[in-house]
Amino acid sequence: MSCFRLATATVLAGGANASRRGAVRLLANKSHQEVAFARRHFAQAVQSGGGGGRKPNGTFKLAMLGAVVGAATGSVYTLYTRWTDGNSHKEHEETKPKRIEGIPKGVRITKRYVNPKDTSGLDIVLFQFQTCPFCCKVRAYLDYMGISYSVVEVDAVLRQDIRWSSVKKVPMVLIRQQDGSYVQMVDSSAIISLIATYLQDRRTDIGDLAQFYPHISFFDDDGKKKQDILNKYFLMYREHTPKSVTRETEEMDRKWRTWADDTLVHLISPNCYQTMGESLETFEWFSQAGEWDVHFPKWERDLMVYCGATAMWAIAKILKRRHALTDDVRSHMYDALDQWTAELKKRNTKFMGGKQPSLADLSVFGVLSSMEGCQTFKDCLKNTNIGKWFYDVKALVEKNRGELQRERIEGLAPL
Structure with a gap:
């Protein structure tokens, strides 16, 4: 198993050269297609605009000029992007x-x-x-x-x-x-x-x-x-x-560590910054917890609080749409915490790691502790059973x- 892990990055990187060659061919073909497309439409414009021996009118001249400028601009842009980002086509690069x-x-x-x-x-x-x-x-x-x-x-x-x-x-x-x-x-x-x-x-x-x-x-x-x-x-x-350590415990640990990063953490912003008032309250707590008034000048501390609160209030709305959350964002947080506590109950253990916290326990605890002073966390304590597990982990963390x-x-x- 350990050999497989150590080889993972090498195997992924092994296809880099093949991917690079394929990407270069794709870019070349795409470039030829763009030129052919432009030529075909230019020829059609000439035939339709110049038929019967008549001189091209102003609209036709403008169309030809637009086609030429567009083709030139597209070519320049393509060359520029390829020159500035020579590695944009590469995949599995380490x-x-x-x-x-x-x-x-x-x-x-x-x-x-x-x-x-x-x-x-x-x-x-x-x-x-x-x-x-x-x-x-x-x-x-x-x-x-x-x-x-x-x-x-x-x-x-x-x-x-x-x-x-x-x-x-x-x-x-x-x-x-x-x-x-x-x-x-x-x-x-x-x-x-x-x-x-x-x-x-x-x-x-x-x-x-x-x-x-x-x-x-x-x-x-x-x-x-x-x-x-x-x-x-x-x-x-x-x-x-x-x-x-068994294969089962390893897989269980990875599953819930991934869940903490991919599910739980994405529920924090839409909950803690759902209104401007709650966002400001959250950042005031951040300032207190991080001792911003001690470590930064007042103007810098205020900038972090007010700019941060405003930015996160706006970002929270974007994240809410991105993760398909309903207006009742608290319910999504409650459901996630109920999922965690239900698994603990099913396993009939104090922690996901058994008698002692595992990496999964510490990951989920860490994510939740980031909002411990916010109204969201207070509501979670009232509406879920997360409290006992959370404070049991916290006691051990603070003790050590x-x-x-x-x-x-x-x-x-x-x-």
Whole structure:
């Protein structure tokens, strides 16, 4: 099973050259078809407009001019797009995690969680928004595992602390390798899988393990090129899978981790920002939870609150339509949480992982904790049975979490 996982990225990449050649032929054929189409319509226009020996009238001249200009513009645009995006036709292309020499200049550490019992040996810097559900997932895992880490609180509007990065998304982590350099990882699920893999078997440098989680390019159903870490829910065990792990438990864990990312998280925005008033209330809580008044100037804090609330109120409406939600958006959230608690009842276990939380438990908990101070969460506690499970996980996460040390040290690498 482990060999299959490690080979997944290689197999996918194997078809890249064939896809590239096919795409080039397709582009060439398309170009010839466009030229033939333009010539055919131009000839028809000449025949219809110039018959009987009469001189072309003004309408005919204008039509010919439009055809020529249109054909020229289309050709120029095609050449330009192919020149500026030479890789647009490529599929199954790999982009592996980057390695950088050290903490970028100007990065400002906001706070650290230091656990004296941490034996992982990991040196992690987490770039985050405090209440981002994906960031909350990563923190829930690190806290539950008792891992020490540093935090960079990123301005959600200006994002000055990640200007150095070509990837402008959070969560993002920098993890120190054995040679002192850092590997840069994005995508909350891939980050968790990478660290969980390393903790199971520390014989391989974490920077080398990260290379097994590349971004792979593909085309979606609408023909749009996208990238994703296709094996992000897999742990890369080596020769021996832990005795406590079975194929059933692995599949169950991956199923619910995927559910947290593809279903549950998409219900948060339409619920927490469904009205302008609720959106402002949510961002005021974000400000309080993220200590924005401490870490940012007042003007920057206000910009994040009011611009963020307005933007998310508008985005929530788009997401509501995209995910085909009814006006009663709360009911969709209740149904999702009922689905989770029904599975727990069916399994007759305290957590999805049994007596202790699994990666699925921590993922779902992380997503829900992102809205803990919002009215949506209060309504969920009243209308579903999610409360007991949520607070049971929270108690364990807080028990294992390292001691909080608040600081804002500019340009200082973690100790």
